Amino acid sequence: MKTLCIANEKGGVGKTLLATQIALYIYKKCGLRVLFIDLDQQANATKILQGTNPYFTTHTLQFTASELFARTLDIQQALLKDCSNREAGLTLVAADPNLAELERASANNLITLKQNFTQALAALYPHFDLCILDTNPSPDIRANLGLLFCTHLLSPIEFARESIDGIVNLLERINGVAIRNPHLRHGFLGLLPNKVDTTSIQKLYFEQLIKKVGRLFLKGKADLPILEGSGQGAARLKRDEQGVPLLEPKDFFCLLKDHAAFREAQGFSLPIWCVSGVQQAWSEFKRLAFTVYERLDFPSRLDAYTKAGQGAAAFSVTTEKDATSEQALIRRALQNSPQLGATLQQLYSKAAYLMLRQFLLSDNPAVLPGISPAQIQDLRVLRTQLALRDFVTLVTDPAKFSVMTEKLGCAA
Ligand SMILES: Nc1ncnc2c1ncn2[C@@H]1O[C@H](COP(=O)(O)OP(=O)(O)OP(=O)(O)O)[C@@H](O)[C@H]1O
Numbered sequence: 001m002k003t004l005c006i007a008n009e010k011g012g013v014g015k016t017l018l019a020t021q022i023a024l025y026i027y028k029k030c031g032l033r034v035l036f037i038d039l040d041q042q043a044n045a046t047k048i049l050q051g052t053n054p055y056f057t058t059h060t061l062q063f064t065a066s067e068l069f070a071r072t073l074d075i076q077q078a079l080l081k082d083c084s085n086r087e088a089g090l091t092l093v094a095a096d097p098n099l100a101e102l103e104r105a106s107a108n109n110l111i112t113l114k115q116n117f118t119q120a121l122a123a124l125y126p127h128f129d130l131c132i133l134d135t136n137p138s139p140d141i142r143a144n145l146g147l148l149f150c151t152h153l154l155s156p157i158e159f160a161r162e163s164i165d166g167i168v169n170l171l172e173r174i175n176g177v178a179i180r181n182p183h184l185r186h187g188f189l190g191l192l193p194n195k196v197d198t199t200s201i202q203k204l205y206f207e208q209l210i211k212k213v214g215r216l217f218l219k220g221k222a223d224l225p226i227l228e229g230s231g232q233g234a235a236r237l238k239r240d241e242q243g244v245p246l247l248e249p250k251d252f253f254c255l256l257k258d259h260a261a262f263r264e265a266q267g268f269s270l271p272i273w274c275v276s277g278v279q280q281a282w283s284e285f286k287r288l289a290f291t292v293y294e295r296l297d298f299p300s301r302l303d304a305y306t307k308a309g310q311g312a313a314a315f316s317v318t319t320e321k322d323a324t325s326e327q328a329l330i331r332r333a334l335q336n337s338p339q340l341g342a343t344l345q346q347l348y349s350k351a352a353y354l355m356l357r358q359f360l361l362s363d364n365p366a367v368l369p370g371i372s373p374a375q376i377q378d379l380r381v382l383r384t385q386l387a388l389r390d391f392v393t394l395v396t397d398p399a400k401f402s403v404m405t406e407k408l409g410c411a412a
């Protein structure tokens with residue numbers, strides 16, 4: 001199990017927003033088993049995830065977060081009791097008022113608390129793909145254990161003077177813990193600017209920080225097609241001698257602007273993509289969440305599928321040098337599919353998989369030049385309805401793929 005900790009000792013910077021929305025994204029869009037542990041006695045995340053809505057259900061475990069630190073908790077027993085009504089999906093260890101006691105934990109208690117928490121997490125490990133820890137703002141044992149046990153860490157920041165000062169403390173603390181948590185050397189995903197606006201003071205802070213700690217910001221990667229000959233006519237794809245469009249990797253900074261949609265999503269217990277009229281907020285969030293998902297580096301679903309012995313033969317992969325197994329499969333599916341597949345194949349050839357994937361990530365039609373606006377719109381609608389996992393299944397199954405292309409009105 002991977003463990004993602006969202007931490008910054010500054011209050012109100014968006015830890016809970018990120019923790020809850022990333023949990024929903026990875027559970028709903030990527031189809032993984034997510035455990036959410038709310039370590040903050042304010043219980044903001046607990047209220048959001050337990051809120052009533054038609055888009056997701058949360059299974060709340062019978063023990064609470066403070067009990068993870070108690071010697072008396074037998075996780076195996078507790079889970080066993082819970083199994084009967086536990087669904088795959090989002091599982092919550094809810095915050096409770098006793099968490100506040102941990103702020104005052106005395107030094108000679110710390111080792112026991114740490115041991116209990118370690119054992120509890122270890123017992124939960126086999127049941128989930130990802131555990132997300134939402135931490136409290138004060139740097140007490142909870143936040144420190146989060147830093148100590150996570151495999152990945154994300155730290156939202158705001159471009160305000162007091163937050164900038166807080167970044168120094170945060171980085172010092174991460175550095176201190178990183179010595180004892182070897183995962184953090186690669187698992188520190190980075191600083192994520194949140195609630196960004198276009199005021200000149202924010203721009204100034206942004207420039208200062210980029211100069212000082214720019215390499216610590218969370219960055220995503222996009223493989224974008226190279227365009228040429230824009231002059232009078234439309235821009236054309238630059239291709240190699242075999243006619244394959246050339247792509248170049250471009251880094252982009254992840255950030256979230258200040259959008260009322262985020263407050264609305266949190267207030268109404270909604271995944272951000274279910275709030276209406278939030279194209280911009282969803283677009284920014286999707287880039288961020290997809291980048292986090294990629295950096296978490298889950299074992300390939302196809303590996304898992306093949307290991308489970310389902311259709312191993314069908315999943316034998318071509319040997320092209322640049323191909324991952326998913327690329328090869330999607331390419332093959334595109335070859336077998338009706339017109340949309342043919343169009344994509346014709347336009348992008350070997351790069352079709354990367355470009356489709358890029359479109360999923362970025363929602364940027366510029367990465368699919370040559371595809372009509374109507375088709376882009378259809379792909380958009382389709383994408384919002386699909387989990388990533390389903391998308392892979394869909395394009396690797398010719399029968400389902402033709403259903404999709406029919407739906408898109410481009411069947412042969
Ligand atoms: N990008 C954003 N745009 C608009 N509102 C935001 C954004 N990010 C967070 N918020 C809002 O700011 C408020 C504080 O965010 P949140 O509760 O996630 O911060 P926090 O770091 O968890 O706070 P605490 O330290 O108290 O736990 C919430 O109302 C949240 O909806």
Ligand SMILES: [Mg+2]
Pocket residue numbers: 015016017040044134135
């Ligand atoms: Mg919070």
